[in-house]
Amino acid sequence: xxxxxxxxxxxxxxxxxxxxxxxxxxxxxxxxxxxxxxxxxxxxxxxxxxxxxxxxxxxxxxxxxxxxxxxxxxxxxxxxxxxxxxxxxxxxxxxxxxxxxxxxxxxxxxxxxxxxxxxxxxxxxxxxxxxxxxxxxxxxxxxxxxxxxxxxxxxxxxxxxxxxxxxxxxxxxxxxxxxxxxxxxxxxxxxxxxxxxxxxxxxxxxxxxxxxxxxxxxxxxxxxxxxxxxxxxxxxxxxxxxxxxxxxxxxxxxxxxxxxxxxxxxxxxxxxxxxxxxxxxxxxxxxxxxxxxxxxxxxxxxxxxxxxxxxxxxxxxxxxxxxxxxxxxxxxxxxxxxxxxx
Amino acid sequence: xxxxxxxxxxxxxxxxxxxxxxxxxxxxxxxxxxxxxxxxxxxxxxxxxxxxxxxxxxxxxxxxxxxxxxxxxxxxxxxxxxxxxxxxxxxxxxxxxxxxxxxxxxxxxxxxxxxxxxxxxxxxxxxxxxxxxxxxxxxxxxxxxxxxxxxxxxxxxxxxxxxxxxxxxxxxxxxxxxxxxxxxxxxxxxxxxxxxxxxxxxxxxxxxxxxxxxxxxxxxxxxxxxxxxxxxxxxxxxxxxxxxxxxxxxxxxxxxxxxxxxxxxxxxxxxxxxxxxxxxxxxxx
Numbered sequence: 001x002x003x004x005x006x007x008x009x010x011x012x013x014x015x016x017x018x019x020x021x022x023x024x025x026x027x028x029x030x031x032x033x034x035x036x037x038x039x040x041x042x043x044x045x046x047x048x049x050x051x052x053x054x055x056x057x058x059x060x061x062x063x064x065x066x067x068x069x070x071x072x073x074x075x076x077x078x079x080x081x082x083x084x085x086x087x088x089x090x091x092x093x094x095x096x097x098x099x100x101x102x103x104x105x106x107x108x109x110x111x112x113x114x115x116x117x118x119x120x121x122x123x124x125x126x127x128x129x130x131x132x133x134x135x136x137x138x139x140x141x142x143x144x145x146x147x148x149x150x151x152x153x154x155x156x157x158x159x160x161x162x163x164x165x166x167x168x169x170x171x172x173x174x175x176x177x178x179x180x181x182x183x184x185x186x187x188x189x190x191x192x193x194x195x196x197x198x199x200x201x202x203x204x205x206x207x208x209x210x211x212x213x214x215x216x217x218x219x220x221x222x223x224x225x226x227x228x229x230x231x232x233x234x235x236x237x238x239x240x241x242x243x244x245x246x247x248x249x250x251x252x253x254x255x256x257x258x259x260x261x262x263x264x265x266x267x268x269x270x271x272x273x274x275x276x277x278x279x280x281x282x283x284x285x286x287x288x289x290x291x292x293x294x295x296x297x298x299x300x301x302x303x304x305x306x307x308x309x310x311x312x313x314x315x316x317x318x319x320x321x322x323x324x325x326x327x328x329x330x331x332x333x334x335x336x337x338x339x340x341x342x
Numbered sequence: 343x344x345x346x347x348x349x350x351x352x353x354x355x356x357x358x359x360x361x362x363x364x365x366x367x368x369x370x371x372x373x374x375x376x377x378x379x380x381x382x383x384x385x386x387x388x389x390x391x392x393x394x395x396x397x398x399x400x401x402x403x404x405x406x407x408x409x410x411x412x413x414x415x416x417x418x419x420x421x422x423x424x425x426x427x428x429x430x431x432x433x434x435x436x437x438x439x440x441x442x443x444x445x446x447x448x449x450x451x452x453x454x455x456x457x458x459x460x461x462x463x464x465x466x467x468x469x470x471x472x473x474x475x476x477x478x479x480x481x482x483x484x485x486x487x488x489x490x491x492x493x494x495x496x497x498x499x500x501x502x503x504x505x506x507x508x509x510x511x512x513x514x515x516x517x518x519x520x521x522x523x524x525x526x527x528x529x530x531x532x533x534x535x536x537x538x539x540x541x542x543x544x545x546x547x548x549x550x551x552x553x554x555x556x557x558x559x560x561x562x563x564x565x566x567x568x569x570x571x572x573x574x575x576x577x578x579x580x581x582x583x584x585x586x587x588x589x590x591x592x593x594x595x596x597x598x599x600x601x602x603x604x605x606x607x608x609x610x611x612x613x614x615x616x617x618x619x620x621x622x623x624x625x626x627x
Contacts, residue, residue: 060518062514062518094520097518097519097520098518098519098520103515103518105511105514105515106511110510110511110512111511111512111515112512113512113516113530113533113534114534114618115533115534115536115616115617115618116529116530116533120529124516124519124521124525124529124530125515125516125519125521126519128519128520128521129519129520158618160618174515
């Protein structure tokens, strides 16, 4: 493929607050450089308060004060339309949102207005970007719902009349009815049980392949990433610490944090005690010096405390930000062995 | 629309009863259009007649047939209550939605004005209006004044609901998909606050009718226009209870109580219908 659909260059986005003259700055996104190709699912993982939500807010062009882009660019290359979110005006952003760039939000329970019928919700959201109304819009929506295995009778239902899985499918339908080229999915499976989760994941994958769009999939659940993502990026304390093809990330991680995430995954028939990672995620208002993972890292040396490691390419398509990436392998050995046996 | 009405009557006993009660009062008020007598004229019939076949509600000490007189009174009172409720609802919805959703300086300015209206005591203001306008204070001008005085509490209520709706996901979703602010307010938030609007409209009607009765009983309105309040004023003036013309007081009071109960039942059952979650429970689905 020609150019990547999304290119993020040296992105820094901070929350800047000014309460009664006291300036506070939370460095939620610190120097992230990554790209998302056409027709791929890119998984973003990270624990709570790691800055992943702020990052996808920037990606979704939904930046509102106090969050600000300090530096860097977020460039989308839609077919025949190139937009840099960091510089684009309001009108330009509104033109791409929902039409080209859409967002599956967290929590299907509250995404749908409880007092409006599903059909009206589709009208509200999709009629402007699709430039369709009335019967034409209805036909388009019914066809799209059919793809999601939902009948047209859903349109006259209220959200509370649908099951959790159906509601989540409706939310996915809302986000994809305009055939966007880029979809951001923010923990779309969090509130669902595993059976429905599997169905929803399959659906997202199916729709993505059918429309040839790219998906950025955000969740802290590594097993979901293993299922759906082509590539996975790990965010820790506002930085992208490792990025690579999903298989490699699980079998041969090159960052101690990823290694811990992978090692903590439970497997069937395995009674091994999982080691918990010491400490807590750092406060982004005062991040530790050097590598931000150093206070919790079992491999940390003096260099890690003084100098932040850059993202370096360690294998084709695989980048990591760790000074000691060569020594990471033993950390995951026991887990990977078990996995291979299974 | 017809099917909705039929279902409501079938499944919702409150609605059916409320509809019947309000229907009776409205029909009765509409009879005034066919009245054979002029309600402002006095001594057209024999005074102080108890209810009988000829005078269904009796006659008062001023020689008026109470049946036709009260029919005019209820027409005026209902129109008055509806006008106050309608105008003050428009103000409080507009102020509440805008101030809750837009926030910032819009919110501060609107709530500043709002708090002034909450703090100002309405009764002395109304008395003041009577002394300034005198006979100019008819049903419509009084309704306008009361509407302007009666929106502030409900605007605050609607604002508080909108404040919470503003941060719900569906609002974020709507904004993200590019819906304009007026559209979000009218299509996403207005249906949500509709039950509050009905409930407060009801309370507002009761408040305004009660206030009108208070003013009229004290003689601070145009006492020649028959309303429920002026009826009580004249009954009081002629010492109806002492003289023994009890029907002059009892009948309007019974009718106004029927009106209030009917309106209350309608408001309650409509609320239940408007909220799709409770509608189903009622239908047994």
